[in-house]
Amino acid sequence: xxxxxxxxxxxxxxxxxxxxxxxxxxxxxxxxxxxxxxxxxxxxxxxxxxxxxxxxxxxxxxxxxxxxxxxxxxxxxxxxxxxxxxxxxxxxxxxxxxxxxxxxxxxxxxxxxxxxxxxxxxxxxxxxxxxxxxxxxxxxxxxxxxxxxxxxxxxxxxxxxxxxxxxxxxxxxxxxxxxxx
Numbered sequence: 001x002x003x004x005x006x007x008x009x010x011x012x013x014x015x016x017x018x019x020x021x022x023x024x025x026x027x028x029x030x031x032x033x034x035x036x037x038x039x040x041x042x043x044x045x046x047x048x049x050x051x052x053x054x055x056x057x058x059x060x061x062x063x064x065x066x067x068x069x070x071x072x073x074x075x076x077x078x079x080x081x082x083x084x085x086x087x088x089x090x091x092x093x094x095x096x097x098x099x100x101x102x103x104x105x106x107x108x109x110x111x112x113x114x115x116x117x118x119x120x121x122x123x124x125x126x127x128x129x130x131x132x133x134x135x136x137x138x139x140x141x142x143x144x145x146x147x148x149x150x151x152x153x154x155x156x157x158x159x160x161x162x163x164x165x166x167x168x169x170x171x172x173x174x175x176x177x178x179x180x181x
Contacts, residue, residue, distance in 0.1 A: 039079040043158050043177035050175040061140045
């Protein structure tokens with residue numbers, strides 16, 4: 001059985017992949033306008049093509065053991081179009097937990113809880129090119145940490161770019177997911 005103390009780690013991982021950022025073209029080309037149906041399926045992290053999440057987890061004051069576990073996991077995301085047709089149903093799975101939520105991209109600010117039980121806000125919008133942009137605001141002690149994430153379909157992959165301002169300058173983390181279904 002999995003120790004419940006590690007559950008927050010899985011949530012941090014979910015948080016990491018979905019953090020908002022100013023839009024920028026992914027490494028290998030610009031995203032093209034894609035319908036919601038193009039997101040449908042199962043996507044697994046390509047570790048070799050992805051950056052470490054460690055700098056962002058440090059910025060969010062994630063305990064060391066949880067950062068190490070997050071770095072060792074290979075998350076999988078599953079998307080399906082909502083019955084209303086106005087967004088995506090998102091399932092995040094990893095060896096520790098499973099989380100689900102709706103991604104509507106409607107610009108409405110929502111309050112969520114991270115794996116450590118801390119509340120943060122998120123606002124999601126769709127770009128003209130079909131990328132999902134998320135802007136999350138976290139309270140870490142007395143600091144306010146804003147994380148921007150852009151999720152974009154680029155060819156046969158899903159790229160997630162997370163950006164935040166760290167104490168030593170900007171942090172940018174790119175994660176690449178490939179279809180696994």
